[in-house]
Amino acid sequence: MDWLSRGTGIAASIPAARGRGTGAPTPGWGPQGSSPIALRRSALLRNNRLDSGRNISSAAGSDVPASRVAEDIPMARRMQPAPPRRASLRRRLSWLLLACGLFSGSAVLLARGPLRSVLTPPPVAGLNARLSRDGRLLGHFPYPEASAANLVTFAPGQQLHRDAAEALGAMQRAAALDGVGLVVLSAFRSIALQNRIFFDVKAERNQTSLTRARVSAPPGFSEHSTGYAVDLGDASAPATNLSPSFDQTAAFRWLAANAARFHFQLSFPEGNPQGVSYEPWHWRYEGTTEALRLFEPAQRLAR
Numbered sequence: 001m002d003w004l005s006r007g008t009g010i011a012a013s014i015p016a017a018r019g020r021g022t023g024a025p026t027p028g029w030g031p032q033g034s035s036p037i038a039l040r041r042s043a044l045l046r047n048n049r050l051d052s053g054r055n056i057s058s059a060a061g062s063d064v065p066a067s068r069v070a071e072d073i074p075m076a077r078r079m080q081p082a083p084p085r086r087a088s089l090r091r092r093l094s095w096l097l098l099a100c101g102l103f104s105g106s107a108v109l110l111a112r113g114p115l116r117s118v119l120t121p122p123p124v125a126g127l128n129a130r131l132s133r134d135g136r137l138l139g140h141f142p143y144p145e146a147s148a149a150n151l152v153t154f155a156p157g158q159q160l161h162r163d164a165a166e167a168l169g170a171m172q173r174a175a176a177l178d179g180v181g182l183v184v185l186s187a188f189r190s191i192a193l194q195n196r197i198f199f200d201v202k203a204e205r206n207q208t209s210l211t212r213a214r215v216s217a218p219p220g221f222s223e224h225s226t227g228y229a230v231d232l233g234d235a236s237a238p239a240t241n242l243s244p245s246f247d248q249t250a251a252f253r254w255l256a257a258n259a260a261r262f263h264f265q266l267s268f269p270e271g272n273p274q275g276v277s278y279e280p281w282h283w284r285y286e287g288t289t290e291a292l293r294l295f296e297p298a299q300r301l302a303r
Helices: 003-013 036-051 066-071 089-119 162-177 191-204 209-213 244-248 250-262 289-302
Strands: 151-155 158-161 182-186 229-234 264-268 279-285
Touching: 151 162, 158 162, 162 182, 162 250, 162 264, 162 279, 182 250, 191 209, 229 250, 244 250, 244 279, 250 264, 250 279, 279 289
Parallel strands: none
Antiparallel strands: 151 158, 182 229, 229 279, 264 279
16 A cells, blocks of 8 residues: 555545534644645646646656557657659650650750741742841832732823722822822832832942842832832922922922822931832821731831
8 A cells, every 4th residue: 555545545544523612723734734745746736737747758657548648749740651652664755755845945046947948938039138027028018919800090001909099199289279289190000010220220320239129119019019108299390300309399388288188198208217228209108907907017017
């Protein structure tokens, strides 16, 4: 029998009288007549209950069950890390194929421009020049040839797209009311005619392709082929026809102030981004959706 049991027996043999008849506890006894041994026992029981909530090191020396100790261990510490898995051969091959595909695609994109310039023939026969990234040839954008069904004779030997012809007639009449005579010098040109103008004059003047392209578009790249472009002159100053000095005439001043009302715009102003020589006489019509679509690349470049 341990000392606690002996103490319990002793406590049981002590008379229950706690200062009976006096109303006061017997000297040496605890509060409310508790014996020192009983108080010690209560303290031990309280300590055991406190030990059950302590950490593992404290609980190891107490009467806390092993299952309770395991529950007090954090979940992250109880979980064992899974052993690392080696990448399978199939996965490695997949990554290798993906890397090869990305590399090949990048190489094709990088070489696309140079390869195209080498493999694609020049757009104009007899002209050793190739298209720029935005589709221009020696500064000029490509244009289709107007169909004969859309062309009307505007003046002897001169044809225009029917929409441009109607607007030009209205513009000439308005200019005449202001005392200005607008003369049509050149209008629609077929691609075949543009071919002769470009190459024949180039040979006569012993010009390089680049020099010739500054004043005349290669065939298939002229605004005149659309039927929407026209070269204008001043009836009172024929010496300025097709000359930069045309911008000193009354006709040019009138056009600069009024042509937009009739949907005509100067194609090649000074310092134009296409690199074409200044042509104050060359105007194009942009009054329909079709005309706007054709000249949109040039408009976008000029912005």
